[in-house]
Amino acid sequence: MKIYLDNSFLNRPFDELSFGWNRLEADALFLILERIKKNQFHLVGSPVIGYENSFNPAPERKKFVDEIMKMSTAHINLDEAIRRRAMNIQKASKLHALDALHVACAEAAGVDFFITCDYAVIKRCQGHIKVVSPLEFIHEYEKYHPA
DSSP: OEEOOHHHTTGGGSSTTSTTTHHHHHHHEEEEHHHTTTSSSSSEEEHHHHHHTTTOOHHHHHHHHHHHHHOOOOOOOOOHHHHHHHHHHHHHHOOOHHHHEEEEEEHHTTOOOEEEHHHHHHHHOOSSSSOOOOHHHHHHHHHHHHO
C-alpha cells in the first residue's frame, strides 16, 4: 500500500498533544512508521515535502521529518504535468498552492492514501485519491486488515 504523508501530519508529534485529537494523530503516525519499517506500507516522498520542511524554524522538527522521509521507497519528481495538475486542483478546490502540489504529487505517484491533519484539505479535496485524516486511515486499514 502506497501512502503520502503531508507535513501537517509529519509534524503532529510536536503539536500540543493535550488538544483535541492531536495525541491520537501523533500515535497514528508512530503506528504508520512501524508499518513502513516492516514494509507493510510504502512511503512516497516528493520535493514538496522537503521544500516545505526547509522553512520549518524548529531544527528538531526539521530533522524528524527528514529522518522519516529517508524511509521513502518511492520518490515523485515535479514535472510540468504535476504543476499543471496542481494549478487545476488549486483552482477547483481553493487549496493553497503547496497543498495542491502535495496532492498532485500524490496523484502522480498513484498512492492509495494521502494522509493529512489539515482538515481543510480533507474537506476540499476529494476525488482522484483518498485524502484522509490519520484516524480515518487507521480505521480504513483495520477494516480490511484486522489484527
